[in-house]
Amino acid sequence: MDLFEAMGVDGSGVPEVADPPLAVRMRPRTLDELVGQDHLLAPGSPLRRLVDDTAAPSSVILWGPPGTGKTTIAYLVARSAGRRFAELSAVSAGVKDVRAVVSEAQRALVTSGTRTILFIDEVHRFSKAQQDSLLPAVENRTVTLVAATTENPHFSVISPLLSRSLLLTLRPLDEEAIGALIDRAMTDERGVGTDLSLAQDAKEQIVRLAGADARKALTILEAAAEAVGEGEIGLREIENAIDVAAVRYDRAGDQHYDVISAFIKSMRGSDVDAALHYLARMIVAGEDPRFIARRVMIAASEDVGMADPSALQTAVAAAHAVALIGMPEARIILAEAVVHVATAPKSNAAYTGIDAAIADVKAGKAGPVPAHLRDAHYSGAESLGHGTEYRYPHNDPRGVLGQNYLPEGLEDARYYTPTEHGYERQITQRLTTIREILSE
Numbered sequence: 001m002d003l004f005e006a007m008g009v010d011g012s013g014v015p016e017v018a019d020p021p022l023a024v025r026m027r028p029r030t031l032d033e034l035v036g037q038d039h040l041l042a043p044g045s046p047l048r049r050l051v052d053d054t055a056a057p058s059s060v061i062l063w064g065p066p067g068t069g070k071t072t073i074a075y076l077v078a079r080s081a082g083r084r085f086a087e088l089s090a091v092s093a094g095v096k097d098v099r100a101v102v103s104e105a106q107r108a109l110v111t112s113g114t115r116t117i118l119f120i121d122e123v124h125r126f127s128k129a130q131q132d133s134l135l136p137a138v139e140n141r142t143v144t145l146v147a148a149t150t151e152n153p154h155f156s157v158i159s160p161l162l163s164r165s166l167l168l169t170l171r172p173l174d175e176e177a178i179g180a181l182i183d184r185a186m187t188d189e190r191g192v193g194t195d196l197s198l199a200q201d202a203k204e205q206i207v208r209l210a211g212a213d214a215r216k217a218l219t220i221l222e223a224a225a226e227a228v229g230e231g232e233i234g235l236r237e238i239e240n241a242i243d244v245a246a247v248r249y250d251r252a253g254d255q256h257y258d259v260i261s262a263f264i265k266s267m268r269g270s271d272v273d274a275a276l277h278y279l280a281r282m283i284v285a286g287e288d289p290r291f292i293a294r295r296v297m298i299a300a301s302e303d304v305g306m307a308d309p310s311a312l313q314t315a316v317a318a319a320h321a322v323a324l325i326g327m328p329e330a331r332i333i334l335a336e337a338v339v340h341v342a343t344a345p346k347s348n349a350a351y352t353g354i355d356a357a358i359a360d361v362k363a364g365k366a367g368p369v370p371a372h373l374r375d376a377h378y379s380g381a382e383s384l385g386h387g388t389e390y391r392y393p394h395n396d397p398r399g400v401l402g403q404n405y406l407p408e409g410l411e412d413a414r415y416y417t418p419t420e421h422g423y424e425r426q427i428t429q430r431l432t433t434i435r436e437i438l439s440e
Contacts, residue, residue, distance in 0.1 A: 022222035023215045025190040026181070027072050034069050035214075036177030037170055046166050047073065051080045059138050059145035061123070061153050061162065064170025067213030070148035073168075074119040077146055084108055084116040086143075090125035095133045102137040109142060116143045123147035124156035131158045138164050172212040179207055181214050185221055192221065195230035202238045209238075209286040264295060268303040272342035279338050289330045293319035296337045300344075307347035307422035314340045345422030353416040360413065367407030402440030 028034045031041055031051055040047045050060060060077075062070040078085035086101045105116035118137075120126070137143045138161065145165060153162055173181075185191040186198050202224070210217035224237045263278035282292055293315070300315040318337035322330040360366070374386035391403050406413055418424040418431060 021219070022185060022192065022225075023218040026185050026188065026218055027075065028069070031076060034072065035180050036173040037069060039171065040168055047168060050166070051076050059143075059165040060147070061157060061165045061167050062146065062148045062170060063150075063153050063167060065150060065172050065212060067210075067215040067217075068170040068173055069214070070170060071119070071121065074117070074146040074148065077144070078117040078119070083144070084114050085119065086116055087119045087121070090120055090122045090130075093120075093130075095130050098130065098133045102134075102142055105137065105143045115141075118143040118145050120145065120147045122149065124149045124151040124153070128158055131161050135160055135164070173214055174212070175207050178210050178212070178214060178217050179203065182206060182217060182221060185218055192225040193230075196225055196228060197232045199232055199234045202233050202235045205235055205238050211286045211288050260295065264299055267296075267299045267338065267342045268346065270342055270346065272339055275338050275342040276335060279334060283327075283331050283334070289322045289327055289334060290319070292334055293322045293337070296334065296341055300337075300341050302351050303346055303348060304341055304344045305347040305350045305424075306427060307345040307419065307424045309423060311341050311344045345424075347419045347421050347424050349416055349418050349424065357413075357415045360410070365410055367409050369407060370404060372403075373405065398437060400434055400437045402438060405438075 031048065034041065042048070046058075046060075050058065062073055064070055074087075075085070077083075084105070086105070088097055088101065101116075101118055105118070108114045108116060123131070134145060138145050145161075147157070147165070149156060153167060182198070182203055186196065198221075206217050206220050209220060220238065221233075224233045224240075227240060228237050259278055259281055263275060263282065266272075266274035266278060279292065283289070297312065297315040297319055300312040304311040315337050318333045321333045325333065371386055372389040372391075391401055393399055393401055393403075395401075404411060416431075418427045420428060
């Protein structure tokens, strides 16, 4: 029994399971079969050296969206040079599990000289204490850590662990890469079988629905292939296999931009039913929910603005929740945010205000900061008159007092003009009073 058999891993570095799904069978056996990550595959690149190096390789953090090849790379690293492979999921593993793996790795290194690759999926879910427990083993190379994350590691991975690892960023797979994977699955001996063919429109629909996720594309194809058995897999078979209707929505063409445009304009126009319709079209067509969430946030700030400041809070919360939960439940979160933005009172006063201020700055209307507003916290500032005539607003019972804040030449500039819509009606009343006091 060789090393991979002992680990329950076949010659391709894929864990052996009874009747493995297509996405597992089609996992690349070499780096050359990895698609969509050409920026990582150049000769002499860190990833090439990581796989080909027979010495103790550096630990690595793989950052990228789901279905882009993070797990595959971990198996390829383990497969090279006969290394041991251990795998933990940050969702279920604790410090005790980490220590057990490290202890076994030390034993293997001492008794046989065999090095261990420790693959941790979703490492961003590890707490600081759990990540800290990895440091000694990574530092002395008892294990080579290969950690995968969909979250920005600069925020989700502790600095000491990040500094001891190579950071490799995997890009979302484009339509060409997804198409190549589908073609390979149709012709490769590990694929769906030679008794099947795939219609072009069916292939295009899989690509659209996959949303840059290779695993999702192969799962859809497998479901359709099992339903057909033999013959041609057509668009109807794809629709039936995933229980969703095909929607005319080309993510790279006019339909994509038309639907997005209609979605935004429906929210701006306060037609909540139309906004939900276009949201549904994007969801059914497999649009990235994170993209939709970003558009809702923009609409909340651009079109609702200060007429209902809570709309942006809802949109931001929805974007975070969508990233954490994913589809299909994310559709409910998106719908809630869309309903809030579409039904909220509207104002673009903040939007037009900042654009007007930027236009003035670009036109050269940016005089020196008034002396009484300048920094007075350093030696010599007082002799320059910095801050000496500044009046502290909290000393006035109104919380506001007469004082000039704008540079010379812009004293009368007015960038923000609130509307009478929603909360801005209150702002209008308060701002009128504030501006009167400031001009005293």
